[in-house]
Structures are given as C-alpha cells and as structure tokens.
Amino acid sequence: MANGEFGFIENIKTIFGTTEDIVGIGDDCAVIPMGENDLLVTTDMLIEGVHFLRSDATPEQVGYKSVAVNLSDIAAMGGRPIGTFLSIALPKDAQGEWAERFMEGFAEISRHYGVPLLGGDTTSSLRDVAVNVAVVGTCPHGGAILRSGARVGDTIFVTGPLGDSGAGLKLLLERAERTPDEDFLVGRHYSPTPRLSEGLALAATGLVGAMMDISDGIASDLGHILRASGVGARVALDALLTSEQLERVCGRKGWSAGELAASAGEDYELLLTAPEEITQMVDFPLYPIGRITEGGAEIEWYKGGQRCEFTTLGFTHF
Ligand code: ADP
Ligand code: MG
Numbered sequence: 445m446a447n448g449e450f451g452f453i454e455n456i457k458t459i460f461g462t463t464e465d466i467v468g469i470g471d472d473c474a475v476i477p478m479g480e481n482d483l484l485v486t487t488d489m490l491i492e493g494v495h496f497l498r499s500d501a502t503p504e505q506v507g508y509k510s511v512a513v514n515l516s517d518i519a520a521m522g523g524r525p526i527g528t529f530l531s532i533a534l535p536k537d538a539q540g541e542w543a544e545r546f547m548e549g550f551a552e553i554s555r556h557y558g559v560p561l562l563g564g565d566t567t568s569s570l571r572d573v574a575v576n577v578a579v580v581g582t583c584p585h586g587g588a589i590l591r592s593g594a595r596v597g598d599t600i601f602v603t604g605p606l607g608d609s610g611a612g613l614k615l616l617l618e619r620a621e622r623t624p625d626e627d628f629l630v631g632r633h634y635s636p637t638p639r640l641s642e643g644l645a646l647a648a649t650g651l652v653g654a655m656m657d658i659s660d661g662i663a664s665d666l667g668h669i670l671r672a673s674g675v676g677a678r679v680a681l682d683a684l685l686t687s688e689q690l691e692r693v694c695g696r697k698g699w700s701a702g703e704l705a706a707s708a709g710e711d712y713e714l715l716l717t718a719p720e721e722i723t724q725m726v727d728f729p730l731y732p733i734g735r736i737t738e739g740g741a742e743i744e745w746y747k748g749g750q751r752c753e754f755t756t757l758g759f760t761h762f
Contacts, residue, residue, distance in 0.1 A: 467590060470672065472520035472656050473581070475588045482588055484581040486517040492572035496634075500616055503542045505634035507549030510577045513659070515557060515638035516712040518581040520657040521588040522647025525640070527562035528554065529578040533569035542573075557640060589647050589716070594654040594673035594736045598717035601730040603639050605687040606662065607701055608632035610708020611694070625689040636712035642728055643714060649725045653736070655716040660709040662733070663743065663754055669717065670741035679734035681706060681747040702747075706754065 457469045467475035473484040490510050492498055501509075511528060518525045530550065534543055554561060559579070612633030615626050622630065639657070646652050654669045662679070670677055684705040686694075694701040716730075723730050737744070745752050 471591050472517040480585055481582045482585050484518055484521050484523045486514055487578040488513050489576040491574050501634055503545035504549030507546040508553045508635050510575045511553045512636050512638050514577045514579040516657040518579055519638050519640045519643030520655055522643045523581040523583040525559045525579055525581040527560045530564035531576040533567050533574040535569045535571050538573050589652050589655040591654050591656050591669045592672040594669050594675050594717040596675055596736055596738050598653045598736040599720050599732045600734040601716050601732055602713050603642050604713040605685045606711045607686050607690050607704035607708055609710040610704045611690055625693050628689045639714045645726050649722055651718045651722045653717040658711050658713050658715050661707045663707045676737040676739035676742050677734055678737055678744045683733045685731045
C-alpha cells in the first residue's frame with residue numbers, strides 16, 4: 445500500500461500536529477530533548493507473508509533483520525543505539541524451535557552492535573508471525589541529522605551499492621535453484637548491514653545537511669528529503685553504484701541493474717547531502733550520485749548526460 449501508507453501517515457500527522465522541541469512523525473526517528481542529549485526512538489514491524497516467508501527465510505534471518513532495520517533508522521540520525529524492545533506474536537507452530545532460532549539471530553546482531561534487549565511483549569497469534577521492534581538511542585542535543593536540512597548546492601551521496609536487496613527479493617519470489625551470486629543477493633535482502641559507525645562518523649563531521657536510510661528506494665526516499673527540505677535534485681543514474689554480483693545476475697536474467705538500484709528498496713545504505721569535501725573527512729567511501737538544486741521537490745534524472753524520466757515502467761528517455 446505504498447501511496448496509501450504515506451497518505452495514512454500524513455493524516456495521522458494532521459490529527460496530532462507538532463510538539464514543540466520534539467521531532468515527531470516524519471523522520472527516521474523521533475528526537476526528544478533530554479538535557480545535554482537527545483533521545484531517539486524508532487519502531488518497525490515485520491509481518492509473515494508481507495515482509496518474509498516462513499517457508500523461505502530462516503528464523504535467524506528474520507530475527508537479525510528485525511533488529512537491523514531499526515538500527516538503520518538510528519544510524520540515519522547519526523545516533524548511537526541504547527537498547528531494543530521486542531513485541532512478538534507467535535502462532536502455535538512457531539512457538540518452539542522457530543522462536544528459539546529467531547532469538548538466536550536477534551541476539552547475534554544485538555551482541556555485534558552491543559545493544560541489549562530491554563523489554564517487550566509476547567503473545568500468541570492465530571496463523572502468522574508478527575514482530576515489532578523498537579529501538580531507543582541517543583545523540584548530543586541538537587545533533588540529530590534530519591531529513592529537512594538539505595541545502596542547494598550540496599552533493600547527494602550514498603554509502604554503498606544499491607539494488608542488491610531488491611534483486612534478492614525478486615530471486616526469492618522465483619523460488620528456483622540459486623547460483624552463489626544469487627545467494628549473495630538474497631543474503632543482502634535478509635541480512636542488511638545497518639550503517640551505524642558510518643552514521644556516527646558522518647554526523648561528527650558537522651557537514652551533513654540531511655540524511656536518511658534507504659528503505660523504499662532512492663526514487664521514493666530522496667523525495668522525502670526534497671519535500672522536507674523544500675529543494676529539488678538532479679541525479680545521475682549512471683553514478684548509482686551496483687555490486688558485481690548484481691551486474692552478473694542482471695546480465696543473465698535480462699534485468700536492469702540501474703533500475704533496481706534507483707527504485708528497489710531495503711538496501712539500508714545511508715542517503716545524505718553534504719558539501720563535497722566531506723569525502724576527505726571520513727575513512728569510508730561515499731558515492732556521489734547527484735546534487736541538490738533549487739525548486740520543487742522533484743528529481744531530475746540523467747543517464748549518459750541526457751535527461752530521462754522515471755515511471756512505474758522504469759526509466760525512459762524524453
Ligand atoms: P522508516 O522507513 O524510516 O522506518 P516510515 O516510512 O516507516 O519510516 O515512516 C515514516 C514516518 O512516519 C516515521 O517518522 C514514522 O515514525 C511515522 N509513522 C509511520 N507509521 C505511523 C503510525 N502508524 N503512527 C504514527 N507515526 C507513524
Ligand atoms: Mg528510515
């Protein structure tokens with residue numbers, strides 16, 4: 445319910461309005477001032493049949509991903525996670541081994557990032573597994589990087605290759621034997637890496653205008669930054685970095701790696717705007733994909749220096 449979902453959220457926003465000093469609905473996390481530091485809060489849900497198939501994803505993968513996507517929203521603010529809360533609804537046939545293995549995946553990523561589970565809720569469900577994770581985190585007061593800070597002239601960067609997760613999802617749905625390259629892409633779909641250290645380092649430069657994580661695809665997510673900041677953007681499709689595995693699989697399947705990179709979601713790389721010199725202030729690569737421009741919240745897409753248009757059918761030249 446892509447459009448419906450955003451419409452619903454807009455409606456909730458009008459009912460509750462805004463709260464002074466608090467960043468509420470509309471960014472990757474809520475930002476609540478707490479003296480010297482701000483508290484960051486985010487929550488994300490995974491539903492069986494919608495976000496994963498129990499017949500396909502391992503329970504460990506679902507547990508891992510339920511934490512990863514939430515930590516990614518803390519990373520998107522340039523914050524540090526404090527702890528998680530897990531609410532889970534389990535049907536009878538998932539209450540034994542499935543739930544234990546789910547918790548192994550959940551614990552693995554929690555240990556890796558040093559984020560303890562602090563509470564939650566457990567209930568039964570008639571048929572499907574439902575998982576909701578909330579994460580609280582922190583950043584210095586006023587230090588959270590919002591979606592609304594993009595400045596005209598800023599370069600738009602991403603922290604890594606795009607499209608892997610979207611291709612992984614397509615492959616999952618094919619339910620066919622997979623090559624090692626295809627397994628790699630499916631792995632990127634189920635086990636995304638939250639860019640926590642990158643988010644912290646980027647925020648510490650003091651140069652980032654706007655930042656968010658890429659959960660719905662650049663085409664949709666950059667739109668959020670543009671609307672929140674009241675600016676436009678020019679993006680070079682050829683500049684979107686794609687992995688060699690994605691290129692090889694797309695070559696074999698006749699898929700467009702560029703289109704997947706621009707429009708498929710769930711890569712959980714960071715999307716940010718900053719002056720170009722930021723690349724010299726961090727020790728990991730940032731990939732420039734375009735520039736923030738004056739004007740309406742529209743993305744002008746370019747391919748080989750030529751304007752092209754993005755539609756639901758993909759990219760077409762004017
Ligand atoms: P993200 O992809 O970063 O998790 P979403 O697209 O899920 O963000 O949500 C966008 C914004 O809308 C967030 O600030 C989120 O907290 C808010 N939001 C989403 N659903 C609801 C809801 N049911 N009630 C209140 N706020 C919501
Ligand atoms: Mg997000």
